[in-house]
Amino acid sequence: MLLEFKASNYKSFKEEMIFSLVPASKQKGLDYSILEEIINKKTYRGLCSSVIYGSNASGKTNIISAMDTFKSIVLRGNLRNSAEKDNPNVAAGVLELIPNNSLETAEPVSFSIKFVVNGLLVEYSFSMDLGRFLDVEYPRKILSESLAVNENLIFLRKEKLEFGSFDTIDILLVNEFALNAEGAVSLAKSNLNDEELFLVNGFKNMFSAKLVAMIHDWLDQQLIVIYRADAMHLIRKFNNLKKKSVYVEKTLNEAAVYFGINSNALGYVVEGEGDEAKLCSIFDKNSEKTAIPAELFESYGTIRFINIFPLVVGVLQNGGTLVVDEFDASIHPMALMNIINIFHNDEINIHHAQLIFNTHNPIFLNSNLYRQDEIKFVERDEDSHFSSHYSLSDFGTAGKKGSRKNEDYMKNYFIDRYGAIKDVDFTPIFEELIVQGKEV
Secondary structure, eight states: OEEEEEEBBBBBSSEEEEOOOOOTTTHHHOOGGGEEEETTEEEEESSEEEEEEOTTTSSHHHHHHHHHHHHHHHTTSSSSSSSSSSOOOOGOOOOOOOOOOTTTSSEEEEEEEEETTTTTEEEEEEEEOOOSSOTTTOOOOEEEEEETTTTEEEEEEESEEEEEEOOOGGGGGGGTTTHHHHHHHHHHHHHHTTBBBBIIIIIHHTOOOOHHHHHHIIIIIIIEEEEEGOOOOEEOOOOOOOOOOEEEEHHHHHHHHHHTTOOEEEEEESSSSEEEEEEEEEEEEEEEEEEEEETTTTHHHHHHHHHHHHHHHHHHHHTEEEETTTTTTOHHHHHHOOOOOHOOTTOOOOOOOOEEEEEGGGGGTTTTTGGGGGGGEEEEEETTTTEEEEEEEGOOOOSTTTTTSSSSSHHHTTTSSSSSOOOOOHHHHIIIIITTTOOO
């Protein structure tokens, strides 16, 4: 369960951006949206969903990009650029694209995350010196790094490496750690690498491979971040594939029927060697099944739904956190609202799954659908071009801009009561082009 993510000096977010899924104080209503985890008799509460609003180029996608970039850096364990080029979030692998492009001097880039996994509250953060924007040759360096479990410090890295108590992770330490603790600490302090995260390297090898594996697996398998959902293409893999075979999944086809596909089935076709299968539309013709690539027959919205639905199923089954850029693009709002309600249904969402997405569709600004602390905004200053992030619940209930539960959130948003909206008028451009007879 994700509780909080922070980032600073990441693209348009110069100041610290705090994306919180902790319920705001004094918020009432829609209590089914609140997840609870008990750790050492202390209850930690998190929201099961969040929707992010803001005008174009405000920085909404940069929140999702920051999560994806943080995840990518931790999984590879260093500040070197990634050799893989298949991630549409280029900044995740090309780190010179991260720093804010308006800064004249280098400032640290920082990330922090707080989440619950396997009955443990994990807080991990690091800051790094990447130089200025597009500074390719700059010698990168980890400036600070810390890990806490159940609110107890495990290690803190700054100029030097210091350790707290290992009592909270005692059962996760390497075998016979107590006998070799002094040597491990001494060796760790003398072998720090400026470009490498201590968590994924020294701490994993000398202190607790089990804890690092737990954190790694949560980031890799539970925190599902989809940057540029419009470019997503789900590749299905099956064991023991037979060449020229069709694999039809019952659950996927049942969902497709509810979505509106009832003239044909959908399946995955294996044509050549390997374990990858391609999504196809399946037809019964002359008592035989015929398959054609889905993109030749199905609508763009249908293909997006089919690509993303297995991810929704996966996080609900495994208690993951699904973060999607423009989750709602080309998919009917009624289908989306039903998916949101499923995450809000505590009889179905028993594994504490979470859904986070950004959107331009105002239909979700509804007090019957979202709590105020689940509705987030991103606004970009026209002078500094820096982005800021805040929640509807931050306005409180008093004063001219106060927001009360039964108000019309959509109306208030469009009259610019919450900010994060921009008046767009292209008329002057067309007046100049048409009236004066100019060409583009």
